[in-house]
Each structure stands twice: as structure tokens, then as C-alpha cells.
Amino acid sequence: MNQSLSEVREQFLGDAAAAANADTLASLKDKYLGRKSGLIAAAKKTIGKLGAEERAEFGRQVNELAAEVEAEIGRLGEAIAARNEQAALDRERVDVTLPGTGAASGHLHPITLVRQRIEDIFVSMGYSVEDGPEIETPFYNFDALNIPASHPARDSADTFYVSETLALRTQTSNVQIHTMQRRKPPLRVIAPGRVFRRDTPDPTHNPMFFQVEGLNVDRRITMADLKGTLTKFVEMMFGANLRTRFRPSYFPFTEPSAEVDFSCYVCDGSGCRVCKGTGWIELGGSGMVHPNVLETVSVDPEEFSGFAFGLGIDRMAALMYGIDDIRLLYENDVRFLEQFA
Ligand SMILES: [Zn+2]
Incomplete structure (x- = not known):
């Protein structure tokens, strides 16, 4: 893999490991897949500096990296959503073995x-x-x-x-x-x-x-x-x-x-x-x-x-x-x- 592409990949894997919630995941997506300022878009722009014979190989590698980043972000998104749902279930769990509080019933004067x-x-x-x-x-x-x-x-x-x-x-x-x-x-x-x-x-x-x-x-x-x-x-x-x-x-x-x-x-x-x-x-x-x-x-x-x-x-x-x-x-x-x- 091209030197700069493998650096972007290393950096992404490090960032992805630290993405803990939906917010950090959204900024991760921006940082790598953003159309204008994303790191992959930036890498694509360097294609012009390459010789004609290297361009095809570089194009294939950059597309492969983009697909990998996208798949990983998708996987992380699902994992975070599953974690959130489980946390919500845990919060709302009713312990049916706890003693009840009971309501006092009214009666006649x-x-x-x-x-x-x-x-x-x-x-x-x-x-x-x-x-x-x-x-x-x-x-x-x-x-x-x-x-x-x-x-x-x-x-x-x-x-x-x-x-x-x-x-x-x-x-x-x-x-x-x-x-x-x-x-x-x-x-x-x-x-x-x-x-x-x-x-x-x-x-x-x-x-x-x-x-x-x-x-x-x-x-x-x-x-x-x-x-x-x-x-x-x-x-x-x-x-x-x-x-x-x-x-x-x-x-x-x-x-x-x-x-x-x-x-x-x-x-x-x-x-x-x-x-x-x-x-x-x-x-x-x-x-x-x-x-x-x-x-x-x-x-x-x-x-x-x-x-x-x-x-x-x-x-x-x-x-x-x-x-x-x-x-x-x-x-x-x-x-x-x-x-x-
Ligand atoms: Zn008496």
C-alpha cells in the first residue's frame, strides 16, 4: 500500500479504537469520509502527482481503504447502538423480588x-x-x-x-x-x-x-x-x-x-x-x-x-x-x- 495511505489507515484504526459513542463516531466519519476535508478525499487529490502507471494501483488502494473505513464505522455504529440499548434496558429493569410499597386503602369515617x-x-x-x-x-x-x-x-x-x-x-x-x-x-x-x-x-x-x-x-x-x-x-x-x-x-x-x-x-x-x-x-x-x-x-x-x-x-x-x-x-x-x- 502507498506510504501515505497506510499512515491514514493506521491513524484511522487508532481513532476507531477510541470511538466510544455516537458523537465521537460522527466526528470520526467527518474526519475520514468527509467529502471536502476528509483525509481520504485529501489522499485522492494527491493522485495528480503520481505517474500514469501508478495511478490505477493508487486508485484501487484508496477505494479499498474508503470501503474499509466505511465498513468499520458502520460496525462501530451498530455496536454503540446495541450498547446503548442494553444500558437502557438495565436502567429500566424491574426487580420483581423487591418488597412492594403498597397503597393505603380508604375507608368510611x-x-x-x-x-x-x-x-x-x-x-x-x-x-x-x-x-x-x-x-x-x-x-x-x-x-x-x-x-x-x-x-x-x-x-x-x-x-x-x-x-x-x-x-x-x-x-x-x-x-x-x-x-x-x-x-x-x-x-x-x-x-x-x-x-x-x-x-x-x-x-x-x-x-x-x-x-x-x-x-x-x-x-x-x-x-x-x-x-x-x-x-x-x-x-x-x-x-x-x-x-x-x-x-x-x-x-x-x-x-x-x-x-x-x-x-x-x-x-x-x-x-x-x-x-x-x-x-x-x-x-x-x-x-x-x-x-x-x-x-x-x-x-x-x-x-x-x-x-x-x-x-x-x-x-x-x-x-x-x-x-x-x-x-x-x-x-x-x-x-x-x-x-x-
Ligand atoms: Zn356504666
């Missing part, structure tokens, strides 16, 4: 769990579940429930007013009125939901809490029906063989009215921390629907009578889960809520 249980019990007794507005006019929240204009519950110190004529409902009893306006007796409904009162938060009070309202209106409904219904509810909710007691009380929307207690399911009446030593646990308020309430919704109190009750869902949740501060139910601290999964 304790208030929801208790509400669903209450609903199931009353639905099994033939009640339907009603819903009603949380923002209410004074008519539905007070007037229709026989609460006089002078009643302190209407005061803005006790009730959250959102405007002159609208307030956040202070009880779920507004649903009684909506339901009786829509449907005629016989009626058996419960209405669980949020209520709002201007209470200072403490372990047993919160400005927003959950109640379940109950209403049963039909012919010949008596106080005995109310007692039987709530006693059965207590048995299904907290345990068989529990007793209830009804203490005379006063609510504007019922007459007569009674506070309902049930015997402590922890100590069975002998007194413990849960019942604060009394042997009884407060369940809620109840009574026979006041005739004025029935008349307001055009139900004849001479023909129909009914009972109503309002029970605290949060209080029941606190009892069932042994929670001593109901504010925990509303703070949405995941460490607390996780315990109910």
Missing part, C-alpha cells in the same frame, strides 16, 4: 359507619331515610316547629345566621316539616344530618354535629309506640336486655316531651366511668308531635298523631368507639381516623 348502622336499624322497622336543607328559613327551623318568636334558641348567640332571613339549621327537625308538606300520613321517616349551634367546642360539644331525626305519624300513634320503638332501637344498637327510661321534659314541638336514657351497657346500671356513675346514658329528646306542628302542615290532629325524636349520632359514635373527645371526629387527623379501617 366513624360518623358514617354509625349513621349507616342507625339507618339499617330503622329501615328494618319500615322507616325511610330523608334528607333536608342545612340552610333554612325561620319558618322551617322555628315557626313551623311551634318555637315562639321570643324563644332564646332563635337568638344569634345560639344560632348561626347567614343573612336576615336564613340560618344554619339548629336541628334536623326541619325535615319533619318538609316531609309532611310533601307527603301525607302514614309517615315513618328518619333524617340524619348535620346541625349547627353556637357552642364553644369542648370534649362533649362542637358547633357542628350530627343528629338523626325520627318521625312517625299515623292514626292512633301513642307514647307506647315511641317507647317501644326507641327501646328496640337501643337493643339493636347497643345490646339486648338494655332498659330505657323516659324522663318528663319540655320541647316546643312535642307534647308531652321526654328525655330518653338507656341503662349503661358497660356496668349494667351499677355505675361506671362511661355513665359517669349514674348507671344511665342519655340517648336524646323525644315526644308526641305537638298538634300545632301537625296543623301547620295541614294534618288534622284529631285524626292523626305521631311521635318524634332527635338523637345525637356523634354521641353514639363516641360511646361505641370509646372516644372521650368528640372534636376528634371532626379534626380529620389521619392517625385518629386510621383506627376505624
Whole structure:
């Protein structure tokens, strides 16, 4: 081979051995095969200096070298591409033997769990579940429930007013009125939901809490029906063989009215921390629907009578889960809520 051609070849082999990636390979190709300034093109230009008899041999050798360089660059290109692909596969390899991280699954809030249980019990007794507005006019929240204009519950110190004529409902009893306006007796409904009162938060009070309202209106409904219904509810909710007691009380929307207690399911009446030593646990308020309430919704109190009750869902949740501060139910601290999964 011609002296200068074998030098170009030596140089190329040295450069090719050092070409490690697509970039160095591209400059290698430029350096040797470039049409204008490539070393092989430069070698071809020297052909003019040769004698006529040497030209044919030189031409053959320079073409051979060009083919060799081209083939080698092609081979290197394939090798680099294969190496890159393997590296990418190695990077993306998934080690199926590594332990998984696992996703935490959600679950229902304790208030929801208790509400669903209450609903199931009353639905099994033939009640339907009603819903009603949380923002209410004074008519539905007070007037229709026989609460006089002078009643302190209407005061803005006790009730959250959102405007002159609208307030956040202070009880779920507004649903009684909506339901009786829509449907005629016989009626058996419960209405669980949020209520709002201007209470200072403490372990047993919160400005927003959950109640379940109950209403049963039909012919010949008596106080005995109310007692039987709530006693059965207590048995299904907290345990068989529990007793209830009804203490005379006063609510504007019922007459007569009674506070309902049930015997402590922890100590069975002998007194413990849960019942604060009394042997009884407060369940809620109840009574026979006041005739004025029935008349307001055009139900004849001479023909129909009914009972109503309002029970605290949060209080029941606190009892069932042994929670001593109901504010925990509303703070949405995941460490607390996780315990109910
Ligand atoms: Zn007790």
C-alpha cells in the first residue's frame, strides 16, 4: 500500500479504537469520509502527482481503504447502538423480588359507619331515610316547629345566621316539616344530618354535629309506640336486655316531651366511668308531635298523631368507639381516623 495511505489507515484504526459513542463516531466519519476535508478525499487529490502507471494501483488502494473505513464505522455504529440499548434496558429493569410499597386503602369515617348502622336499624322497622336543607328559613327551623318568636334558641348567640332571613339549621327537625308538606300520613321517616349551634367546642360539644331525626305519624300513634320503638332501637344498637327510661321534659314541638336514657351497657346500671356513675346514658329528646306542628302542615290532629325524636349520632359514635373527645371526629387527623379501617 502507498506510504501515505497506510499512515491514514493506521491513524484511522487508532481513532476507531477510541470511538466510544455516537458523537465521537460522527466526528470520526467527518474526519475520514468527509467529502471536502476528509483525509481520504485529501489522499485522492494527491493522485495528480503520481505517474500514469501508478495511478490505477493508487486508485484501487484508496477505494479499498474508503470501503474499509466505511465498513468499520458502520460496525462501530451498530455496536454503540446495541450498547446503548442494553444500558437502557438495565436502567429500566424491574426487580420483581423487591418488597412492594403498597397503597393505603380508604375507608368510611366513624360518623358514617354509625349513621349507616342507625339507618339499617330503622329501615328494618319500615322507616325511610330523608334528607333536608342545612340552610333554612325561620319558618322551617322555628315557626313551623311551634318555637315562639321570643324563644332564646332563635337568638344569634345560639344560632348561626347567614343573612336576615336564613340560618344554619339548629336541628334536623326541619325535615319533619318538609316531609309532611310533601307527603301525607302514614309517615315513618328518619333524617340524619348535620346541625349547627353556637357552642364553644369542648370534649362533649362542637358547633357542628350530627343528629338523626325520627318521625312517625299515623292514626292512633301513642307514647307506647315511641317507647317501644326507641327501646328496640337501643337493643339493636347497643345490646339486648338494655332498659330505657323516659324522663318528663319540655320541647316546643312535642307534647308531652321526654328525655330518653338507656341503662349503661358497660356496668349494667351499677355505675361506671362511661355513665359517669349514674348507671344511665342519655340517648336524646323525644315526644308526641305537638298538634300545632301537625296543623301547620295541614294534618288534622284529631285524626292523626305521631311521635318524634332527635338523637345525637356523634354521641353514639363516641360511646361505641370509646372516644372521650368528640372534636376528634371532626379534626380529620389521619392517625385518629386510621383506627376505624
Ligand atoms: Zn356504666
